[in-house]
Amino acid sequence: MPSGDDRAAVQEAIRGAILRGDYAPRQRLIEAELCERFGSSRFEIRNALQDLASHGLVEFQPNRGARVREITFAEVIEITEVRRMLEGFEAARAAERVTKAEAAALKQITRDMRAAVSRSELLRYSDLNKQLHGAIRDIAAHETSARLLRQLRDQTVRHQFSLSLVPGRPSVSLPQHEAIVEAVVAKDPSAAEAAMHAHLQSVIEAFRALSAAVAQP
Amino acid sequence: MPSGDDRAAVQEAIRGAILRGDYAPRQRLIEAELCERFGSSRFEIRNALQDLASHGLVEFQPNRGARVREITFAEVIEITEVRRMLEGFEAARAAERVTKAEAAALKQITRDMRAAVSRSELLRYSDLNKQLHGAIRDIAAHETSARLLRQLRDQTVRHQFSLSLVPGRPSVSLPQHEAIVEAVVAKDPSAAEAAMHAHLQSVIEAFRALSAAVAQP
DNA sequence: GTCAGCAATAATGTTAACAACCTGCCGGGG
DNA sequence: CCCCGGCAGGTTGTTAACATTATTGCTGAC
Numbered sequence: 001m002p003s004g005d006d007r008a009a010v011q012e013a014i015r016g017a018i019l020r021g022d023y024a025p026r027q028r029l030i031e032a033e034l035c036e037r038f039g040s041s042r043f044e045i046r047n048a049l050q051d052l053a054s055h056g057l058v059e060f061q062p063n064r065g066a067r068v069r070e071i072t073f074a075e076v077i078e079i080t081e082v083r084r085m086l087e088g089f090e091a092a093r094a095a096e097r098v099t100k101a102e103a104a105a106l107k108q109i110t111r112d113m114r115a116a117v118s119r120s121e122l123l124r125y126s127d128l129n130k131q132l133h134g135a136i137r138d139i140a141a142h143e144t145s146a147r148l149l150r151q152l153r154d155q156t157v158r159h160q161f162s163l164s165l166v167p168g169r170p171s172v173s174l175p176q177h178e179a180i181v182e183a184v185v186a187k188d189p190s191a192a193e194a195a196m197h198a199h200l201q202s203v204i205e206a207f208r209a210l211s212a213a214v215a216q217p
Numbered sequence: 218m219p220s221g222d223d224r225a226a227v228q229e230a231i232r233g234a235i236l237r238g239d240y241a242p243r244q245r246l247i248e249a250e251l252c253e254r255f256g257s258s259r260f261e262i263r264n265a266l267q268d269l270a271s272h273g274l275v276e277f278q279p280n281r282g283a284r285v286r287e288i289t290f291a292e293v294i295e296i297t298e299v300r301r302m303l304e305g306f307e308a309a310r311a312a313e314r315v316t317k318a319e320a321a322a323l324k325q326i327t328r329d330m331r332a333a334v335s336r337s338e339l340l341r342y343s344d345l346n347k348q349l350h351g352a353i354r355d356i357a358a359h360e361t362s363a364r365l366l367r368q369l370r371d372q373t374v375r376h377q378f379s380l381s382l383v384p385g386r387p388s389v390s391l392p393q394h395e396a397i398v399e400a401v402v403a404k405d406p407s408a409a410e411a412a413m414h415a416h417l418q419s420v421i422e423a424f425r426a427l428s429a430a431v432a433q434p
Numbered sequence: 435g436t437c438a439g440c441a442a443t444a445a446t447g448t449t450a451a452c453a454a455c456c457t458g459c460c461g462g463g464g
Numbered sequence: 465c466c467c468c469g470g471c472a473g474g475t476t477g478t479t480a481a482c483a484t485t486a487t488t489g490c491t492g493a494c
Contacts, residue, residue, distance in 0.1 A: 245475095247474090247475070247476095248475075248476075249474090249475075259476095263476095279476095279477095280475090280476060280477075281475085281476075282475070282476055282477095283476095
């Protein structure tokens with residue numbers, strides 16, 4: 001008995017299952033199995049899979065159906081390089097448009113971040129990280145870049161998670177986040193862009209290090 | 218009797234028809250009609266339309282099917298702002314990686330451009346413009362940004378076309394293109410990025426002017 | 435023991451028919 | 465004269481069956 005808006009609900013459920021790791025990269029997603037698991041028809045499953053494919057989370061092989069797309073470290077680095085450009089742009093734009101209320105909210109997030117780091121609350125810090133980047137995106141109010149960034153985000157979630165577990169990583173990124181907020185609040189676009197660039201450059205280098213560490217265990 | 222790779226062929230045909238203007242923005246794309254025109258089944262048409270929707274060329278309304286997505290001037294400007302960032306990044310990267318053969322090819326394109334401008338061959342210039350941006354994209358060899366830029370390109374084709382008809386526009390952009398190539402060939406990443414930024418900034422301003430001119434006829 | 439060929443199975447790609455939905459028109463009532 | 469309800473046509477959304485393609489496991493010969 002499917003309720004009205006299963007179209008989006010099923011897609012969200014499958015996405016959640018993939019991001020949660022229920023399905024591993026390169027694992028085939030068999031339509032009949034998904035039908036049973038999510039209580040939907042094959043038609044809905046196919047639609048959901050095609051949408052997920054357009055977001056880059058799964059890929060189709062001719063006559064072999066859908067499977068979870070494997071994202072290599074090289075690709076994560078590429079994605080982060082693009083994020084560096086687009087989020088840098090958003091930070092500059094946010095610095096031009098930020099209101100007093102928004103500035104206060106940004107500063108509150110960095111205060112919470114600092115508290116989370118001092119208490120070693122990794123999950124909390126990771127969540128605040130998402131909040132901060134999201135807040136800047138909202139202030140920038142740039143539909144097109146927001147859409148593209150959202151497309152890229154899902155593909156790196158698994159790796160972002162592993163990055164946040166690197167010991168000492170939060171203490172490195174915390175001052176970078178603070179510098180970004182400082183520049184945005186000061187309404188200094190080029191400083192905001194530079195701070196965001198520096199932050200994501202450091203993320204890129206962390207990924208490179210992680211990649212090398214995994215390649216030679 | 219559909220040949221093997223109609224899947225992509227039909228999609229390409231519909232895309233072409235839209236870009237050529239056979240279907241106007243906001244016009245509904247009736248599946249049965251497309252079936253007859255392109256000699257395909259409704260299934261293939263639906264697949265093609267969904268792919269086109271994921272590229273942003275058409276949009277779906279619930280229970281009302283697909284229609285050509287209307288792209289406003291505001292959106293074209295947003296898209297060009299993103300292009301400015303990504304193509305600037307690609308230009309910098311191209312400057313780091315360019316080989317001698319590639320440099321020669323780039324310079325040849327600018328020579329052809331200059332010739333096309335002096336002969337007022339607008340269409341030829343527009344084509345060379347695409348070639349130049351494409352060559353830089355190939356030299357940069359950055360899958361992720363190339364994918365996103367391709368996604369954005371289609372959406373602005375119609376407006377790009379109208380921009381290339383603005384009198385005097387080629388003589389403005391020609392030196393900008395030459396500056397980009399010069400910096401790339403000189404293997405100067407930051408100059409290449411700056412030159413690309415300046416070029417696309419000028420495109421943005423041309424769009425703004427065009428938008429204002431259309432708004433108040 | 436191993437490998438090629440083959441048949442059975444499983445999964446996807448496709449088709450055609452059906453159901454749900456929006457739209458525009460017509461007629462009746464206020 | 466205008467507004468409202470419902471009916472008819474057309475269009476999309478969905479379902480179930482069918483065709484096609486990969487995969488797997490077996491058989492038999494070498």
